Amino acid sequence: MSWIMHHSRSEEYASQAEAALRNGDRERAVELYRMAAEEEALALSALDPKKTRTLSVTAVSAASLWFKAGEFRQVERIACQWLATDDLLDFAISQLQTILQTAWNEQLFRQSGIEFVKGEVLVSVGGGEIVTGAAPLELVHRKINEVRSIFHRTIEMLLNRPFRKRGLPNADVQEQFRTWLLQAAPGSYQFAVRVQKPAQMSLFPDITPEIEEVTQKFLEIVGAASRETHEELENVVPDPEYRRGFLRITRNLAPTGKTFNRLEIRSATDLEARPIVFLPESRQDINKTLREERKATEESTRLKEEQITGILRALHLDKDWIEVHPDDGEKSIRILQTGDVIDDIVGPMVNQRVIVDVAVRPDGAHLYRDIQSEE
Amino acid sequence: MTIPLLPLNDMANRHVGLTRALAESYLEAARVSLARHHEPPQEFILRNGSTEQAALVVWEPPDNRCRGAWANKDDATRDGAYACAIAATELSLGLSTVRRAETLTGADYYVAPINQIPEDLEDCFRLEVSGTNLNEYEVQRRLRIKVKQAHEGKSNLPALAVVVGFRVKLVAMQAIEESL
Numbered sequence: 001m002s003w004i005m006h007h008s009r010s011e012e013y014a015s016q017a018e019a020a021l022r023n024g025d026r027e028r029a030v031e032l033y034r035m036a037a038e039e040e041a042l043a044l045s046a047l048d049p050k051k052t053r054t055l056s057v058t059a060v061s062a063a064s065l066w067f068k069a070g071e072f073r074q075v076e077r078i079a080c081q082w083l084a085t086d087d088l089l090d091f092a093i094s095q096l097q098t099i100l101q102t103a104w105n106e107q108l109f110r111q112s113g114i115e116f117v118k119g120e121v122l123v124s125v126g127g128g129e130i131v132t133g134a135a136p137l138e139l140v141h142r143k144i145n146e147v148r149s150i151f152h153r154t155i156e157m158l159l160n161r162p163f164r165k166r167g168l169p170n171a172d173v174q175e176q177f178r179t180w181l182l183q184a185a186p187g188s189y190q191f192a193v194r195v196q197k198p199a200q201m202s203l204f205p206d207i208t209p210e211i212e213e214v215t216q217k218f219l220e221i222v223g224a225a226s227r228e229t230h231e232e233l234e235n236v237v238p239d240p241e242y243r244r245g246f247l248r249i250t251r252n253l254a255p256t257g258k259t260f261n262r263l264e265i266r267s268a269t270d271l272e273a274r275p276i277v278f279l280p281e282s283r284q285d286i287n288k289t290l291r292e293e294r295k296a297t298e299e300s301t302r303l304k305e306e307q308i309t310g311i312l313r314a315l316h317l318d319k320d321w322i323e324v325h326p327d328d329g330e331k332s333i334r335i336l337q338t339g340d341v342i343d344d345i346v347g348p349m350v351n352q353r354v355i356v357d358v359a360v361r362p363d364g365a366h367l368y369r370d371i372q373s374e375e
Numbered sequence: 376m377t378i379p380l381l382p383l384n385d386m387a388n389r390h391v392g393l394t395r396a397l398a399e400s401y402l403e404a405a406r407v408s409l410a411r412h413h414e415p416p417q418e419f420i421l422r423n424g425s426t427e428q429a430a431l432v433v434w435e436p437p438d439n440r441c442r443g444a445w446a447n448k449d450d451a452t453r454d455g456a457y458a459c460a461i462a463a464t465e466l467s468l469g470l471s472t473v474r475r476a477e478t479l480t481g482a483d484y485y486v487a488p489i490n491q492i493p494e495d496l497e498d499c500f501r502l503e504v505s506g507t508n509l510n511e512y513e514v515q516r517r518l519r520i521k522v523k524q525a526h527e528g529k530s531n532l533p534a535l536a537v538v539v540g541f542r543v544k545l546v547a548m549q550a551i552e553e554s555l
Contacts, residue, residue, distance in 0.1 A: 004494055011475045014482065015394040022400060036477075047495075054495040057476045057483075057531065064477035090529035099479050216449065232509060 006043035007058065010036045014065060030069055037065035041078065049087050056092030063099045067106075075103040102268070105182060115197040119215030120182065120268035123147055124190035127261035135189035139259055139375070142348060146253050147193055147265075148179045149344050153245060154218045155195075158210045163241035166317065166343050172203060177214070184268070192268050215267075222265055223276045225250040228285050244293065247286055248345055252373050254283035259375045283372075290370060291357075303359035303367070308333060309374065312354045317341055322368065324356055338368040349373050378418060381430040383462045390461060391492065392472035392484055401458035406437045407445040408455035411508065412542045419459075419544045421467045428467055432459075432544075448508075452541070456506025457484075460537035463546040464502070465489070470535075473499060486535060500550065501534040506541065514540035518547045525551040 017032035040062040047055050059082040066074040079100040082088055088096070102120075109116065123143060125135055152169045155177050161170075168174065176198035184192040195214050198204060204211060217236075224233035225246055237243040255261050257280040266275035310326035317338060325332045335358055353374035358366040382389070383405060387398040409415070409432065416433040437445070445451040461484070464470045470486040474496060477483075485499035493499055503521055507513050521536040530551070537548040 002494075007474070007476075011392070012394065014475065014477055015397050018482075019394075019396040019400070040477075051495050051497055053497050053531075057496050060478065061476040064479050067479060068477070089531070091531045094529045095478070102479065213447075220449075 003043045003047045010039035034069035056089040060095045072103040072107045116194045122268040251286040254278040308356045335366045378431045381432045390472035404451045404454035405458035406434045407451045422547045452506040456539040459539045460504040503536045506539045511543045
């Protein structure tokens with residue numbers, strides 16, 4: 001039989017599998033995907049190797065179908081077989097490598113009994129001091145914390161929890177939605193993050209369907225926060241407190257251009273999804289939005305505004321102050337009225353370089369307006 | 376002059392790459408996404424480069440059950456965009472969906488001139504579809520990004536990028552080929 005006959009059968013089974021999934025019949029869907037994969041593998045073997053595009057598309061399709069059927073050994077077999085040839089086009093090589101890496105990860109998780117919610121986020125940093133596959137530890141550590149913080153905030157928002165200003169997320173969020181760091185395919189410097197599915201789903205009966213969408217929601221929020229205008233963010237995050245919080249955390253993700261000059265976030269599983277890109281300009285855009293919002297809500301705009309750059313030396317948020325040692329001064333400056341500061345944003349900034357916006361009262365007291373990490 | 380109808384109905388009869396169940400599912404998603412912003416009928420613009428064509432979009436308003444089934448806005452926008460994009464390329468470019476091939480997270484569709492069933496995928500255009508409920512700027516921005524990414528990355532070309540703007544009643548499309 002020819003490629004077209006096998007491929008047509010494969011298409012038919014795959015379409016039926018998709019319909020079965022929509023109807024919630026996962027078992028039938030897996031069976032149909034397996035049948036589709038078998039037909040696609042036959043289509044591949046019936047193909048003239050000179051038809052490189054058809055061959056490339058079919059190889060990706062066959063590996064994807066085995067993956068959807070949960071047959072990871074078959075994914076390995078077919079991907080490695082075709083990656084070893086010189087017959088594939090570049091797009092297919094890249095897609096097969098991703099499918100293979102994803103299958104390996106899934107295989108390991110299945111063996112260990114760990115289940116994740118849908119999707120995986122890939123974060124990569126580039127430019128400046130970053131080289132292929134290596135980056136300063138403190139920078140990577142900070143970015144991992146910021147990404148985890150956005151995930152926790154996303155989950156809290158989905159759980160309809162009030163916006164948290166002090167302390168860490170509640171124990172149930174930390175314990176039930178553990179974030180995992182995964183090895184990613186080599187790139188500029190990149191890491192992958194996934195969220196573990198709660199072991200006790202019954203603890204969250206009101207948002208069971210939304211739990212699966214945590215990663216997608218994370219990508220929507222970060223994507224909307226990265227845009228020049230924030231119309232979309234208002235739709236994705238209707239609560240103004242959460243919206244301001246997300247803007248502040250995502251601003252810290254963006255580079256200033258000193259250590260690195262580009263941060264990209266994308267779905268590791270949706271190959272067609274466009275990446276969310278943060279450049280130094282992104283930070284300025286978010287700053288502008290936050291400044292405008294602040295001006296609209298503050299009465300004290302008549303006070304002189306200043307910016308202090310230096311090291312965050314101390315903080316006591318319950319007593320409403322932080323202390324910054326400025327680059328150009330001998331003594332640290334105590335900044336008051338830090339009511340707006342959010343613990344999990346400012347906590348990791350201690351002993352790091354920061355930029356603090358302040359208003360200066362006529363008696364010389366510095367009043368807090370905003371804080372961001374310098375890199 | 377009569378405005379042609381965007382051929383959203385009975386797509387499985389004309390597009391061999393779509394099964395009946397899938398075509399109906401995409402149509403349902405389109406009805407929900409259209410009804411989010413408009414009452415039927417509505418005039419949409421199909422834009423291909425500097426060429427524009429008007430098309431009348433007629434749909435049956437979704438009932439509560441249908442809305443409930445498509446409560447996930449992202450799924451409805453994505454699948455509804457497939458229905459509108461496939462119908463727009465049929466009307467505007469004379470292309471029909473001939474094949475489907477799986478990817479890790481979904482499937483790609485391949486289009487070819489109507490009445491031609493190619494024996495392979497060598498010359499077919501891969502359909503790259505996106506849907507949005509935002510403004511015209513967002514529709515054009517997505518199209519530009521898709522074209523840029525296709526040229527920068529390791530893309531499966533030739534492709535046809537189609538962005539459906541449900542709120543602004545615009546379907547923007549552009550062919551992306553290796554030689555560009």
